[in-house]
Amino acid sequence: MSTADQLRAELARAARALGAPPDVAPILERPRDPAFGDWTSNIAMVLARPLGRKPRDVAESLVQSLDLAAGGIRSTEIAGPGFINFRLETGTLAGVLPVILKQDAAFGRSVVGAGKKVNVEFVSANPTGPLHVGHGRQAALGDAISALLEVTGWSVSREFYYNDAGVQIANLALSTQARVRDLAGEATDVPEGGYHGEYIREIAERYVETYPADAHGDDLDQLRRFSVQELRKEQDRDLQAFGVQFQTYFLESSLYENGAVDRTVRALVDGGKTYEKDGALWLCTTAYGDDKDRVMRKSDGTFTYFVPDVAYHVTKWERGFARAINVQGADHHSTVTRVRAGLQAIGMGIPEGYPDYVLHQMVTVMKAGEEVKISKRAGSYVTVRDLIDEVGRDAVRYFFLMRKGDSQLVFDVDLARSQSEENPIYYLQMQHARMCGIFRNGGIAAHEISADGVDLSVLGEPEEQELVKALADYPALLVNAAQALEPHRLAGYLQETAAKASKWYHKHHVLDEPEPIFKARLVLARATQVVLRNGLAILGVDAPERM
């Protein structure tokens, strides 16, 4: 039990002794200003109304009945309208450091997810072109969310879903065919709805090399398979360069082949929420909050995309995922209601909010002071690969993760490149490298640093106390960030913690200090390095030992 939990429990006990409602949960948080202590609680103000007393009176009574020793409290004060501020003993504060050293790479891990299975689906780009910057944002977000869930005790499976057989893929095959015929000297137009990118020409060239017998591109089926395969390979190279790995690649075509789509349609019809109109089959999505009903089966007999989508999510449930999280661009937000409606209409006991969606706003790319229009069909994009090549994998990941997904993101390529020396990611990595530099200069093996027998109460400098508090907050921050599915909170935390580490580093020395100080500070340096490294790992960013 952490000291904060002990304090919280003690506050709850004192509050109930005063006659507070039994469900009262005392809020204990870090005050904005360190002058207000190490922890602060607003509980007296919350209780003032139910108890019919003035906030400061309630605070007074609470403080008198608190068992201060139980929480390692040095002093309390009542401030402002009724805040109770707590100051901890220095030794209590530093109690987290031995824990960090002992747990090392495991520090911050928790079991709140209880090992339950969660499916995180992201990127899910159809194999009709290279991954663009929006996919990059999804890759960074999805991978970091997955990592956050893993360290908080969930059993995570990363999944990539793609369509390998639909209308878009047929257009892809026709586009490649047109380029193959170009190569054969027959001027051919790319078909309506086809793809114009330079990469199609390159695929056509490889096709002709691979299948010299079909130099005129007559075998459309072979063209389709080859194009899909080439583009999938290309996307996988990009994902690998970005450091993202998926456990499962799920093909939309499999849902047709194994009958899942038909079963889903039957289940929906049996559920009684469908009707025929104008030769089409409709689903009453309005019964689940949609603004109009949606067509499932068109009058030409084919299904609209959302039917396989529902079938797909049924498989997630059937595969035992208690929770499913989809990371998508906000331009897909209209599918949220539809997919959830379909799952409800089947009536197989899937929870109402299934699946969760993390929708991110659009990325616009600026280059040479102008917005680059991203359009697959016009063949103009900035790819993930472009960004990685220009500013580096770590910077691209961090850039996408340091802002919350709800905000639109302007990615100025020139700025990102020219700023590379000012980039916040270097600052963060630098603080980590500096801690490692201390160990290196001292000829100390980092993993052998131990807090055993070290008097940590000598860490009394303000910069030390601030840094120690930040390190102690790490596990709770991970739980909050994971629960909110918001990796940017971790990015912000690391930035603040690195700043505190930097202030401490510049003001106080570790090596060549008197032994008790040296030993204690070495522990603090190691603990700082461990937390920075662990946090960066979750964001998928390297923590170099020297720069």
Next chain:
RNA sequence: GCGCCAGUAGCUCAGUUGGAUAGAGCAACAGCCUUCUAAGCUGUGGGUCGGGGGUUCGAUUCCCUCCUGGCGCGCCA
């Protein structure tokens, strides 16, 4: 017209279930390299938290309304 997301310092953005004097980076200005990495540190200036109303001890945060911007509103995916 309807729905979703946003509007916070010159710029890019944080602000964790409502808390005390609203923060960071960049940019600007002034200092700091015989000191474990100056890719850094210290300090200064900079705000109608889009406007208005409401809820309460207390609102950037919750509710209503209006304004502005982005996205989506198909028998496309």
